[in-house]
Amino acid sequence: MDIIAKERAEVTVQIHRRTLARFVLFLLALLIIADVTVIMQSHSMALELNRQQVNKKLSLAGDFCVEAILKGDYVSVEQFLLAWAEGYDEVLQLKATAANGFLLVNYQRKQNSPHTLTATHQAVFQNQPVLTIEIVENLDALYSAQRLNALTLVGLSIVIVAIFGYLLWTTLRRTVFLPLRNEIRDHQKAQHELTLRGRELEISNKDLEAFCYSVSHDLRAPLRGIHGFSTVLNEDYNDKLDDTGRDYLRRICDGATKMSLLIDVLLELSHVSRLKLIIKEVNLSEIATDIISDLQFQDPERKVTFTLQPKLIVNGDHQLLRVALTNLFNNAWKYSRLKPQAIIIFSKETSEKGKDIYCVSDNGAGFDTQYADKLFEAFQRLHRQDEFEGTGVGLATVKRVIERHHGQVWATSTLGEGSKFYFSLG
Amino acid sequence: MKYLSPLLFGMAVIIFTLSPTFATVADELLLGIHPYKSAKILHKSFAPLAEVISRATGKPVRIVIAKDYQQHIQQVGKSKLDIAYMGPVSYVQLVARYGPMPMLARLEINGSPTFQGHIFARATDTIRTLNDIKGKQFAFGNPASTMSHLVPRHMLWKAGVGAENLAGFDFLGNHTNVALAVLSGKYDAGAVKEEVFHKNKSRGLRSIAVTPKLSEHLFVANTNLPKQQFDIIRKAMLSLHQQKNGMVTLRGIKKTMTALVPVKDNDYDNLRQILKELASIGVK
Numbered sequence: 001m002d003i004i005a006k007e008r009a010e011v012t013v014q015i016h017r018r019t020l021a022r023f024v025l026f027l028l029a030l031l032i033i034a035d036v037t038v039i040m041q042s043h044s045m046a047l048e049l050n051r052q053q054v055n056k057k058l059s060l061a062g063d064f065c066v067e068a069i070l071k072g073d074y075v076s077v078e079q080f081l082l083a084w085a086e087g088y089d090e091v092l093q094l095k096a097t098a099a100n101g102f103l104l105v106n107y108q109r110k111q112n113s114p115h116t117l118t119a120t121h122q123a124v125f126q127n128q129p130v131l132t133i134e135i136v137e138n139l140d141a142l143y144s145a146q147r148l149n150a151l152t153l154v155g156l157s158i159v160i161v162a163i164f165g166y167l168l169w170t171t172l173r174r175t176v177f178l179p180l181r182n183e184i185r186d187h188q189k190a191q192h193e194l195t196l197r198g199r200e201l202e203i204s205n206k207d208l209e210a211f212c213y214s215v216s217h218d219l220r221a222p223l224r225g226i227h228g229f230s231t232v233l234n235e236d237y238n239d240k241l242d243d244t245g246r247d248y249l250r251r252i253c254d255g256a257t258k259m260s261l262l263i264d265v266l267l268e269l270s271h272v273s274r275l276k277l278i279i280k281e282v283n284l285s286e287i288a289t290d291i292i293s294d295l296q297f298q299d300p301e302r303k304v305t306f307t308l309q310p311k312l313i314v315n316g317d318h319q320l321l322r323v324a325l326t327n328l329f330n331n332a333w334k335y336s337r338l339k340p341q342a343i344i345i346f347s348k349e350t351s352e353k354g355k356d357i358y359c360v361s362d363n364g365a366g367f368d369t370q371y372a373d374k375l376f377e378a379f380q381r382l383h384r385q386d387e388f389e390g391t392g393v394g395l396a397t398v399k400r401v402i403e404r405h406h407g408q409v410w411a412t413s414t415l416g417e418g419s420k421f422y423f424s425l426g
Numbered sequence: 427m428k429y430l431s432p433l434l435f436g437m438a439v440i441i442f443t444l445s446p447t448f449a450t451v452a453d454e455l456l457l458g459i460h461p462y463k464s465a466k467i468l469h470k471s472f473a474p475l476a477e478v479i480s481r482a483t484g485k486p487v488r489i490v491i492a493k494d495y496q497q498h499i500q501q502v503g504k505s506k507l508d509i510a511y512m513g514p515v516s517y518v519q520l521v522a523r524y525g526p527m528p529m530l531a532r533l534e535i536n537g538s539p540t541f542q543g544h545i546f547a548r549a550t551d552t553i554r555t556l557n558d559i560k561g562k563q564f565a566f567g568n569p570a571s572t573m574s575h576l577v578p579r580h581m582l583w584k585a586g587v588g589a590e591n592l593a594g595f596d597f598l599g600n601h602t603n604v605a606l607a608v609l610s611g612k613y614d615a616g617a618v619k620e621e622v623f624h625k626n627k628s629r630g631l632r633s634i635a636v637t638p639k640l641s642e643h644l645f646v647a648n649t650n651l652p653k654q655q656f657d658i659i660r661k662a663m664l665s666l667h668q669q670k671n672g673m674v675t676l677r678g679i680k681k682t683m684t685a686l687v688p689v690k691d692n693d694y695d696n697l698r699q700i701l702k703e704l705a706s707i708g709v710k
Binding site: 069072073074075098100103 | 598600609610
């Protein structure tokens with residue numbers, strides 16, 4: 001039991017750990033998606049800003065060039081653009097083309113880059129193109145900065161998630177797992193105590209059963225004496241007793257008979273509890289058929305319709321199941337005797353959970369269902385002795401047999417219309 | 427008369443104040459340069475030559491940059507400079523105005539003491555002869571420039587293409603502007619010195635005509651310079667390319683200079699004739 005509890009605790013912790021890991025991974029993925037979105041937006045904005053700046057620079061350069069060209073000062077244009085391109089490290093290439101296609105400036109830096117920005121500006125004067133300046137800028141620095149930003153952002157996200165995950169795990173461990181483990185430990189303790197109590201109870205029950213068996217067995221001899229001598233007294237000294245004496249003698253005989261019956265059923269109950277189970281395939285339909293034959297043989301005058309479902313086969317102890325079925329059929333036989341046409345049915349149903357449930361039903365006197373919980377207790381009777389005789393031990397015996405098979409037994413009834421006794425086997 | 431002396435004194439003070447401070451130190455030589463580049467660059471370029479002259483003569487040499495070409499000519503003509511570096515046109519004008527000057531040496535560029543220029547158009551254009559330039563836009567460099575204005579202007583005139591026969595012309599300040607302006611399509615033809623033409627030929631220029639060979643830039647001396655000093659300086663200049671570090675000195679003045687070589691006044695006769703003819707049509 002301890003091991004199972006421990007395993008359950010471990011499984012619970014594992015499940016929580018996995019859930020937390022999934023959550024942290026999800027959070028990380030979410031943050032990285034957010035990071036990527038931010039980085040991409042920032043990258044686009046940086047590119048756009050760069051493009052705007054380049055266009056602005058080109059526009060200013062274009063204005064200067066137009067002014068110089070209008071004055072015929074091409075050397076200034078050439079020198080300015082070359083100096084400008086040379087001065088800006090990010091300029092990889094600069095071309096200035098006159099309106100007639102002449103390449104006035106063709107600057108090419110001895111450097112390449114996979115990340116470039118190409119911008120073109122047409123300088124005009126009085127709506128006539130004067131000079132077209134095309135520039136290729138190196139965006140390596142921008143990309144490097146963006147890459148660094150991206151790495152920083154992703155790194156920060158990982159660190160944040162790691163710290164958050166660690167804190168969450170620590171908190172969970174303090175607030176959930178440790179109390180859970182304590183609870184499990186307490187539960188284990190309680191289970192252990194319960195087991196000890198159970199064993200004590202089992203021992204005590206066995207002692208009680210042993211006591212009950214010895215008492216019942218030992219009582220038989222004196223009881224047989226009482227009954228025997230009472231019978232002899234009644235037969236040999238009947239004429240010497242007055243009516244009152246004979247009545248007393250009769251009462252002694254009845255009492256002894258009743259006591260003998262009680263001892264029998266107590267012995268049977270004790271037997272049922274003590275018997276070592278021999279589990280094998282048992283055909284309940286066959287047992288039921290035997291019991292019914294016996295009942296009909298004892299009272300052939302009664303009109304009873306039996307309905308039996310054939311081949312109701314279970315795994316259990318043949319002897320004990322026979323005892324249980326005998327008690328159930330005896331009850332059905334007994335409580336339906338006032339019906340002119342009694343009906344007794346033995347059938348199998350299947351529960352919602354797919355479990356086999358067996359039922360012995362009759363159309364007899366039934367019982368008040370508010371006392372149904374007392375029905376299976378020993379010596380508890382719901383009918384007066386003068387209505388239906390009995391010891392009040394039969395259903396207790398049935399319950400003991402079914403419980404020994406790890407099953408359940410219960411009953412439903414409608415007063416005056418009959419009862420249904422259900423049982424399942426574990 | 428009473429006021430004459432103070433007046434003359436005042437004028438002398440004003441003239442003295444306004445005049446450039448030349449030859450104020452008796453024992454130094456003045457090397458005058460015409461302002462074809464910035465004063466700072468010229469000082470740097472000519473400092474090694476000044477050092478050579480100084481070593482040869484044993485006198486300190488001071489570099490003087492004129493305010494403009496005309497002032498330079500005037501300073502040389504009025505013997506305010508001991509040695510002067512000047513262009514061919516300036517020399518011709520100097521002699522015409524002030525008479526013959528003692529000539530020290532002229533430049534030899536890539537082995538030649540003469541230089542040429544080109545009248546050109548775009549290689550893709552239909553202009554093939556000077557006559558084709560009629561009715562076209564023409565680009566000159568500086569109005570005083572030998573190869574980007576004066577000589578080509580004379581050639582055009584000789585070919586029957588006067589200013590009136592052109593659709594228009596402009597002075598763009600320097601040779602490279604002329605080449606680039608023609609290449610850019612703003613002008614149909616232009617004129618530049620040989621060096622600039624060859625530098626830009628591969629970009630799409632075609633030569634229409636070549637100018638006559640003209641004598642290179644030269645160094646002249648003050649007429650009052652003692653003959654002994656003149657000879658020492660001349661000798662130092664003409665042997666400079668053979669001296670240790672001489673080529674560095676020469677190339678400091680012009681990268682393509684290979685030597686300073688002897689020069690005679692009649693080396694400039696063809697230019698003199700061109701300028702004379704140009705003057706007759708009002709181009710100076």
